Amino acid sequence: MRLGTYPIYSRDWHGIDLVDVAREAGVPEKTVANRDVYSALYRRWARASFRASPEWAGGKQKVADAIRSTILRHAPPPELAISLGAGLGLVEQHLIRSGWNVELQECQAESLDYARRFVATRVWTTDFAGLPSAAYSAVLAIGLVYVFDTAGYRTFVRECARMLKPGGLLLVWDHDPRLPLALVKRFFDRYVRGRHDLRWGWLRSPAVHTALVASQGLQPIDARFFDARIDEVPPPSRVAGFQMPAERSVALCLLFRKPMRDA
Numbered sequence: 001m002r003l004g005t006y007p008i009y010s011r012d013w014h015g016i017d018l019v020d021v022a023r024e025a026g027v028p029e030k031t032v033a034n035r036d037v038y039s040a041l042y043r044r045w046a047r048a049s050f051r052a053s054p055e056w057a058g059g060k061q062k063v064a065d066a067i068r069s070t071i072l073r074h075a076p077p078p079e080l081a082i083s084l085g086a087g088l089g090l091v092e093q094h095l096i097r098s099g100w101n102v103e104l105q106e107c108q109a110e111s112l113d114y115a116r117r118f119v120a121t122r123v124w125t126t127d128f129a130g131l132p133s134a135a136y137s138a139v140l141a142i143g144l145v146y147v148f149d150t151a152g153y154r155t156f157v158r159e160c161a162r163m164l165k166p167g168g169l170l171l172v173w174d175h176d177p178r179l180p181l182a183l184v185k186r187f188f189d190r191y192v193r194g195r196h197d198l199r200w201g202w203l204r205s206p207a208v209h210t211a212l213v214a215s216q217g218l219q220p221i222d223a224r225f226f227d228a229r230i231d232e233v234p235p236p237s238r239v240a241g242f243q244m245p246a247e248r249s250v251a252l253c254l255l256f257r258k259p260m261r262d263a
C-alpha cells in the first residue's frame, strides 16, 4: 500500500445495503464500485424517493459555498465550469442558482435524470475522453477522485488538463483521512465476523493528492480543510500525511491551476 493512501469500504448508504446493490449489478464486492454499481445504487435510491437526512442535503449548500469561495480567492467566477461525477447535482444546483454556468458529467444516466429536474444545464454521460478540449475555466471533482487507483487518477488529471483553458482551475473536494484505524476494524469484520463490505476506492492524504495532480503539470495554489458541519478548520496536524484521530477535518478542498503555457 502506497504511504498516504488506503482503501475504503462500506456497507450502508442512506439505509441501502451496498453489497446487495453490487450483487444486483453483477459486480463482486471486492471490485471497486463502478458505473454498474452506481447506476444500480441510484436506481434503488430513486425507488426510495431519494430520501436523505436534512443535514446531508443541507450540507451540500455549504459545500457549494466553500467551493465558490475557494475559487473566488484566486479568480473571477468561471465563464464555464464542468462538474465531473456530479451525481445528483446537489452541490452544482446551488452554484448554478448563484449565477454560475456549470455543466454536469456522469458515468451513468440515472442520477443525472434526477439532476435535470432541478437545473437546466448541459449534461454529459460520455466518459472524460468525450469532453471538449480547452473549453472550461474550471473543472470540479467533488467526491470523485477516491474512485480512481493511482494510474486512473493520473489519467483523470491529464484529461482535466486537456479540458481546461490555459490558466483554468481544477478543484478537488474529497474526504480528509485520519490515521487508518478503520482498517483494523475492517480486518476484524472481514476475517473474524465474515462480514463483507463494498469496496469504494482509496482515500489519500493531501500530500498524495497534490503530488499526483502536480505530476501532470497542474500547479497547487490552495488547500482548505472543513469539519463535519462544513465549517473551515485550520490545517490539522498529521503523521505520514494522515491527521491524528482527535483532529476535526473531514473534507479537503484543493485547488490547482493549469499554467498559461506548457512547461
Ligand SMILES: C[S@@+](CC[C@H](N)C(=O)[O-])C[C@H]1O[C@@H](n2cnc3c(N)ncnc32)[C@H](O)[C@@H]1O
Pocket (backbone or CB within 6 Å): 034, 035, 038, 039, 084, 085, 086, 087, 088, 089, 090, 091, 105, 106, 107, 108, 111, 127, 128, 142, 143, 144, 147
Ligand atoms: C460520491 S458520488 C459524488 C456525487 C456528487 N459529486 C456529490 O458530491 O454529491 C461519486 C460519483 O462519481 C461517479 N463516478 C464514478 N466513476 C466515474 C467516472 N469514471 N466518470 C464519471 N463519474 C464517475 C458516480 O456515478 C457517483 O455519482
